[in-house]
Amino acid sequence: MAQNLVEKIAQKFAVGLDNGHEVHSGDYLSIRPQHVMTHDNTGAVIPKFKNIGARKIAHPRQVVFAIDHDIQNKSEKNLKKYAQIEAFAKAHGIDFYPPGRGIGHQVMCEEGYAFPGTMVVASDSHSNMYGGLGCLGTPVVRTDAAAIWATGRTWWQVPPVARVVLTGRLKPGVTGKDVIVTLCGLFNQDEVLNHAVEFVGDGIPSLPVEERLTIANMTTEWGALAGVFPIDEVTIQWLKDRVQFIQHRGLAGVPSDADAIDGTHPRLNMNRIHCLETEHLQADPDAAYAIELTLDLSTVQPYVSGPNTVKVMAPVAELAQQDIKIHKAYLVSCVNSRLQDLELAAKIVKGKKVAAGVGFYVAAASNEVQTESEKQGYWQDLLDAGAIPLPPGCGPCIGLGEGLLADNEVGISATNRNFKGRMGSRNAQAYLASPAVVAASAIAGKIALPDGMWETTTPHGEVRLLEKPVRSAQKITILDGFPPTLRGNVLFCPADNLNTDGIYPGKYTYKDDFTPQQQATVVMENYDPQFREIMKKGDIVVGGFNFGTGSSREQAATAFKYAGIQLVIAGSFSETYKRNALNNGFLTIEAPDLVYDLKATFGTEALTVQTGIIAEIDFENAVIHAAGKDYPIAPIGTAAQELVILGGLEEWVKANL
Secondary structure: OOOOHHHHHHHHHEEEEOOOOOOOOOOEEEOOOOEEEEOOOHHHHHHHHHHHHOOOOOOOOOOOOOOOOOOOOHHHHHHHHHHHHHHHHHHOOEEEEOOOOOHHHHHHHHHHOOOOOOEEOOOOOHHHHHHHHHOOOEOHHHHHHHHHHOOOOEEEEEEOEEEEEOOOOOOOOOHHHHHHHHHHHHHOOOOOOHHHHHHEOOOOHHHHHHHHHHHHHHHHHHHOOEEEEEOHHHHHHHHHHHHHHHHHHOOOOOOOHHHHHOOOOOOOOOOHHHHHHOOOOOOOOOOOOOOEEEEHHOOOOOEEOOOOOOEEEEEEEHHHHHHOOOEEEEEEOOOOOOOOHHHHHHHHHHHHOOOOEEEEEOOOOOOOOHHHHHHHOOHHHHHHOOOOOOOOOOHHHOOOOOOOEEEOOOOEOOOOOOOOOEEEEEOOEEEEEEEEHHHHHHHOOOOOOOOHHHOOOOOEEEEEEOOOOOOOOOOOOOOOOOOOOOEEEEEEOOOOOHHHHHHHHHHHHOOOOOOHHHHHHHHOOOOOOOHHHHOOOOOOOEEOOEEOOOOOHHHHHHHHHOOOOOEEEEEOOOOHHHHHHEEEEEEEEEHHHHHHHHHHHHHOOOOOOEEEEEEHHHHHHHHEHHHHHHHHOOOOOOOHHHHHHHHHHHHHHHHHH
């Protein structure tokens, strides 16, 4: 059976597969990623690592620390945390990039950790960005990071893969930011939620790597778990240019320069690029995908998303007529603060002044980017116009440091998120746009286009659902201690988008002394106060779609477990919920057709329904038998079985140390 690019890369980094096992969407894998990056949250991962009994890093060259989030915070407490992280890195031989080196995702690309054809994870949602280089970048939670430090491995379920076809070419002045804003606004019905995205099409070669990184970065906001571009001539040339740049720059500042051979960079060198060229890693022509979306790049124009959501977009040409005054403008973050972004903004503001009453904040994605922009004169042009410089880091993008939005202020930003309250006050309004639009708006004092006329056009996109491929029947290996079959009464909770606060109220989340028994008594309290009266121990909960969305709190999974629920089946899950559940030894299974049938039979009015239906899950044959029908499910492989048997990831790590 053919494989797409995501499946091929996952196959390369999976360990412990049965002989002849071909990786496809839905498979649970034990993976050994090429690298794992943590940033300021390293301080929270270290105690997790120690508490599971680990004493040394399994593969020091696999781990990267890059401090970037709160670098403007010079408090004694924060500086002490940073010093402790650096000391831990030094003690264990881990590559460490200090505050001021740059945003971790940018560093991962600049220093060759995010290499085409590899799988790289980070405990940050924007690790999708690595896909701009043909690297399978995807986020993990902190427990996963600790597991990788200790054993080199964690688990991953291969998501469904969406094929996004980009045709045509962008018009002059239109950027990758406009492309991803268009995709988020045009396809805003969760078409790629919890999917990996593969970008293909005749429009790809016209997109430089910098634009690809921007698009891949914001596939996170689109709802995807990864956004991967093909490995093509553009990718290869970018790598070669980086090698030349590093040869000119030298290895100063590269933490692992001791690993270099004959003075060459340990990750970015011509030998490695040559191996990549000969590998020809690409999707098979007849590979299967879950959905196909098409966007004609020639129909994209400068867009703004918001306010306070990426799912609503409007042409800048249209908003420019509405006199939307702004108070702050931002050219910061990992999505749009690279050299060409600063160059574009500098050309727009050169010889002009930022409008009175507007704060225009600028931070480079890395110190390398800032140094190069200074050499080219872009940085000075921005400062001369009145821009306020910030250090290379995250800052206002995540509501930290200088320049946050105050009550009733309006901001326009080249960042990747404009959620209410993220960049300051919940009573502020935040719009997203390209660096060019942000710069033009800072000068105009309102949302504005750069000089030039734009004809408002309608972006052309199409959606095509694809037939789900039928995998050849195969017996699933069942480990000792894992049940070949499981039976239970179906307890139906039909709501879609059931969030974690509904499952486990936030008021209990930080009660550290809350016992398992107490967790069990409050499960689903906000969703349905009658749930505890209706449920019985041994029930199988069947939920709707996007089950467990919202805040990441592992108690939303463990509370079910402690209440005696055997497992949860849903049409689909929030990926974070799924990870937290299995990391605690609690199984989740997706069976959309079963959910559709239950909704047709029982409706959606009642919050909780004791259906009287007995479901039997046949793990060996990957099928659910219920109400006289069979519902195929993704195989629950040995990687997932181990976690259930041992009681979660931390216990798995202890068993594998």
